[in-house]
Amino acid sequence: MTGVARELEEWTHVNDDIQEVEYRPQVLELDNTFSTEEVDQRMVFLENIDVLLAEHKMDEVIEAIDAEERSHPELKISADTSTNEPSFYRTALLERKLILENQLVDTIEQPSIGIGELKKALSGLLKLGKVPLAHQLLLKAYGSRLQKSIEAFLPLCPCYPETYSTSLSNLVFSSILLTTKESANLFGDNPVYSNKIVQWAEWEIESFVRLVKEHAPSSDSATALRAASVCIQASLNHCSALELQGLKLSKLLLVLLQPYIEEVLELNFRRARKQILDFSGSDESMPLSPRFASPLTTFATSSDSSLVESGIRFIFIIKDIVEQLTHLVILHFGGNILTRISQLFDKYIDVLIKAIPSTSEDENLTDLKDVPFRAETDSQQLALLGTAFTIAEELLPMVVSKIRNILNESKEAGIGPVENVMPSANNTLESKDWRRQLQHSLDKLKDHFCRQYVVSFIYSRDDKTRLDAQTYLQEKEEGLFWDSDPLPSLPFQALFGKLQQFGIVAGDVLLGREKLQKGLLARLTETLVLWLADEQEFWGHLEDDSTPLRPLGLQQLILDMHFTVEIARFAGYPSRNLHQVASSIMARAFRAFSARGVDPQSALPEDEWFVETAKGAINRLLQGASGSDTSDEDHIIMHDDGISDPDASPSSLSSMDGSGSESFASAEMGDLESPVFSDTES
Known part of the structure; x- marks a missing residue:
């Protein structure tokens, strides 16, 4: 025993935990309490423990102390609650357990400790009853290992700008998952320690989001959008796996990442807007597959090449943005996008509007500064309208089909891929609402075109109106043609010719787009009649008490x-709006003439x-019979080469049904009195 005693003495001096003087009083006490044999046994046990501690054989120390406490249950009783003699032996044993605890803590805190050693050391602390300390050290150890992994990876982030966030996500969430499993294995489902795991995981996720932002590429780049998208995809997938372990972190993750992804989206769309609207930019090639480019190149022969290039650029940029998005980003931010x-x-439509010459010289000078192409002729303006229509009705729906399909599938399923995560408030846009937004922008362009076209038609001669009240105040021989086959007034005959000519050009430029052709013809007709309904000078003359009115007018x-x-019925674009506005004009005319003593x-x-006279007039104009000897150039002689159906007969027009789409006409005239024609449209 002499050699062991000497080794123990050296060891106790090094550790300063147990002094030789501490043993002697206890030994004396033991000598007075127990028999010599019992004292010797306990001394031998303590000396063996000291040897094992000196050799850092912690597993054997734990087993020995555990066996001793099972043999002597009174040793587990706290010294504070017992005053009998064996407390001196317990005190000596507690001192050695404290040394063992410190050794276990030192082992756990070693940077190079392996997973197996870590588990054994934590189990040792649990056997010593140090449960809170063991759990704290568990979180500290796994957090330290995660931090080292992140520090080793961060220098590589610039090398992988699109996928660095995914790698960070894998490091963080795999560590959270492993820590959660180890905690459950060692500590069970104790809610105290489960809550500590949640708090620790939330802190690690907050740190992860900060790192993603700090090492992200420039937020206005497509690379940043891709990095943010794959980050959300990978992280939410990890959150789904963690939910199986009882950790629900998806909401927290989305709350933390939402400002970042929205910033990236905002700056990417600002960049896109600049690229689309800045025509002085670089000539960077933007290749599109024939599926997207071919519908636009059909307008190249009828317009400036810059117009077609602008449409291709628009689709290319939107397509590039959509391609960066992942499934879960679309699910949670698709409506926003x-x-x-x-x-x-809508901004692109504003550019196209500026390309159409305005009746105001000041507006023309302003617009010329912003747009590199002009649509002067009918064919150029129709190509411009066709480009906008093709983008809104054909190409954009194809480009965003990925977004719409994911949102529709999610809506039909009733849940998202991540349980208990509700879509963002700005993600509730319905597909039909989105189409309505596009249609609103398209209508804005159509309305501008129609207004400029009609104003140009009406004021085509030295700023004098072609259509004024004098048309209906003249004597019969001066302007009204009432023979056996009456005709419309000269301005409306000119309108018929203008619309027919426009229809021929539209048939060539907008080949295969009959919906747009008929919609434009209907809107042009509505616009002219609406102008007449709102023209104050026209009605000022008719409603002036000093103006002579005649039933013929x-x-x-x-x-x-x-x-x-x-005209609208015959050409195949009957419009309820046109019907309503025309009815309101008739009603106002009835009131004006009635006020002057003329009974309508x-x-x-x-x-x-x-009705029959109007149909007959169309037939006569198409056949080239003028019905008048006037030489006025406004009295147009029409030819039948502009009629799409040569077998159509005016006598069948009253049976044609149809209704036009909504336009500004119905919005402004809906509150006027509207007498009904005998052949009311259904």
Whole structure:
């Protein structure tokens, strides 16, 4: 025993934990309490423990102490609650357990400790009853290992700008998953320690999000958008795996990442807007597959090449943005992205509007500074409209089909891929609402075109209106043609010719896009009639008490309105809006003439007469019969080469049904009195 005693003495001096003087009183006490044999046994046990501690054989120390405490249950009783003699032996044993605890802690805190050693050391602390300390050291150890892995990876982030966030996500969430499993294995489902795991995991996720932002590429780049997308995809997938372990971290992750992804989206769409609207930029090639490029290149022969290039650039940029998005980014931010795309399309439409010459010289000078191409002729303007229509109706739906499909599937399923994670408030955009936004922008362009076209038609001669009240105030021989086959007034005959000419050009430029062709013809007709309904100078003359009114003038105005409606029916674009506006004009004319003593009911033929006369006028104009000897150039002689259906007969027009799409006409005239034609459209 002499050699062991000497070794123990050296060891105790090095550790300063147990002094030789501490043993002697205890030995004396033991000598007075127990027999010599018992004292010797306990001394031998303590000396063996000291040897094992000196050799850092912690597993054997734990087993020996555990066996001793099982043999002597009183040793597990706290010294504070017992005053009998064996407490001196317990005190000596507790001192050695404290040394063992310190050794276990030192082992756990070693930077190079392996997983197996870590588990054994933690189990040792649990056997010593140090459960809170063991759990604290568990979190500290796994957190330290994670930090070292992250520090080793961060210098590589610039080498992998698109995928660095995924690698960081894998490091962080795999560590959280491993720590959660080890905690459950060692500590069970104790809610105290489960809550500590959640708190620790939340702290690590917050740190992870900060690292993603700090090492991200420039937020306005496509690379940043891709990096943010794959980060959310990978992280939410990891969160789904953690939910199986009882950790629900998806909401926290989205709350932390939402400002970042929205910033990246905002800056990417700003960059896209600049690329689309800045025509002085670089000539960077933007290749599109024939599937997307071919529908736009059909307008190249009818317009400036810059127009087609602008459309291709728009689709290419939107397509590039959509391709960076992952499934879960679309699921949680898809509505936001669709809204941004529709807003960008609206900005593009504003550029196209500036390309159409305005009737105001000041507006023209301003617009020329911003747009590199101009649409001067009918064919150029139709190509411009066709480009916008093709983008809105054909290409954009194809480009964003990935987004719409994911959102529709999620809506049909009723849940997202991550349970208990509700989509963002700005992600509730319905597909039909998005299409409505595009249609609103497209209507804005159509309305501008139609207004400029109609104003150009009406004021085509030295800023004098072609259509004024004098048309209906002249004597019969001066401007009204009432023979056996009456005709519309000269301005409306000119309108018929203008629309027919426009239809021929539209058929060539917008080949295969009949919906757009008929929609434009309907809107042009509506716009002219709407102009007449709102023209204050026109109605000022008719409603002036000093102006002589004759029944023939009222009859001519009513015929012109019926003629306009029948033009739309005959050409295949009947419009309820046109019908309503024409009815409101007739109602106002009735009131004006009635106020001057002219009874419309007795002065006018039956409604059927106006309908048949209007149809007959269309037939005569198509056949080239002018019905008048006037040489006025506004009296147009029409030819039948502009009619799409040569077998169509005016006598069948009253049976044609149809309704136009909504436009500004119905919005402004809906509150006016509207008498009904005899051939009301259904």
